[in-house]
Amino acid sequence: MATTREEREEKRxxxxxxxxxxxxxxxKEVRGAGSKIKKWAKGVPSKIRAxxxxxxxxxxxxxxxxxxxxxxxxxxxxxxxxSQKSKKVAKTDKSKKSTTKPKKTTTAKxxxxxSEKSSVAAKRKAREEKVASRKKAREGSTxxxxxxQWRSSESSTVAKKKPAKxxxxxxxxxxxxxxxxxxAAFKKARKSYLGGKGPKNFEWRGKQYHTRWKDExxxxxxxxxxxxxxxxxxxxxxxxxxxx
Numbered sequence: 001m002a003t004t005r006e007e008r009e010e011k012r013x014x015x016x017x018x019x020x021x022x023x024x025x026x027x028k029e030v031r032g033a034g035s036k037i038k039k040w041a042k043g044v045p046s047k048i049r050a051x052x053x054x055x056x057x058x059x060x061x062x063x064x065x066x067x068x069x070x071x072x073x074x075x076x077x078x079x080x081x082x083s084q085k086s087k088k089v090a091k092t093d094k095s096k097k098s099t100t101k102p103k104k105t106t107t108a109k110x111x112x113x114x115s116e117k118s119s120v121a122a123k124r125k126a127r128e129e130k131v132a133s134r135k136k137a138r139e140g141s142t143x144x145x146x147x148x149q150w151r152s153s154e155s156s157t158v159a160k161k162k163p164a165k166x167x168x169x170x171x172x173x174x175x176x177x178x179x180x181x182x183x184a185a186f187k188k189a190r191k192s193y194l195g196g197k198g199p200k201n202f203e204w205r206g207k208q209y210h211t212r213w214k215d216e217x218x219x220x221x222x223x224x225x226x227x228x229x230x231x232x233x234x235x236x237x238x239x240x241x242x243x244x
Contacts, residue, residue, distance in 0.1 A: 186211065194225050 185204045190211040192198030200221070201208050212221050215236075 182209075194221075196225065 182204055185202060186209065189198060189202035189209075193200050193211045201210050203209075212218065
């Protein structure tokens with residue numbers, strides 16, 4: 001449906017009014033907000049001042065407490081030092097009383113002095129005697145060295161120090177001599193056995209021994225006894241070129 005020119009104009013005017021009304025409303029709102037901000041801004045400095053004052057009061061209170069605490073600690077330390085000093089003084093007084101000795105009489109002092117003097121004189125005299133004896137000994141040694149007497153004295157001392165020679169003692173014959181040893185007993189028993197006169201075993205110092213050589217068997221020894229073969233020892237000597 002087509003609109004006329006008049007209708008369009010009326011509509012434009014109505015839209016302009018609505019837009020103008022909106023703008024005015026916005027302006028009113030802005031003005032109200034500005035007034036609110038101004039009111040809040042007016043109260044800000046007072047709030048800041050109040051907070052600052054509260055903080056200052058808090059700081060002053062803490063400083064006062066710290067001062068009182070430091071004063072109390074200082075007084076306690078001073079009292080402790082004074083008590084320690086008084087204890088030290090009491091100890092020194094006690095030690096002085098214990099160390100103080102009764103004064104000795106003048107007679108005791110005199111006797112002590114005289115005894116000390118006599119002991120010093122005796123020590124001095126003994127020291128002088130020692131020095132004189134050492135001096136004499138030194139002079140005697142130098143005189144001996146100059147005259148050559150020290151050689152004769154040294155030789156005499158050396159002769160004195162020489163140990164005496166031990167005397168020779170005749171050696172007693174041992175029990176196991178050549179005629180009484182194991183070899184002699186073995187040869188005698190072997191000779192008698194091979195000759196048919198004695199047994200094949202013999203006794204020496206309470207023990208029984210056979211009459212064979214080291215590598216000789218009983219059969220070989222028996223054959224030798226009968227005279228059918230040569231003696232084992234002679235066989236070995238003949239084989240390896242040894243002497244019996």
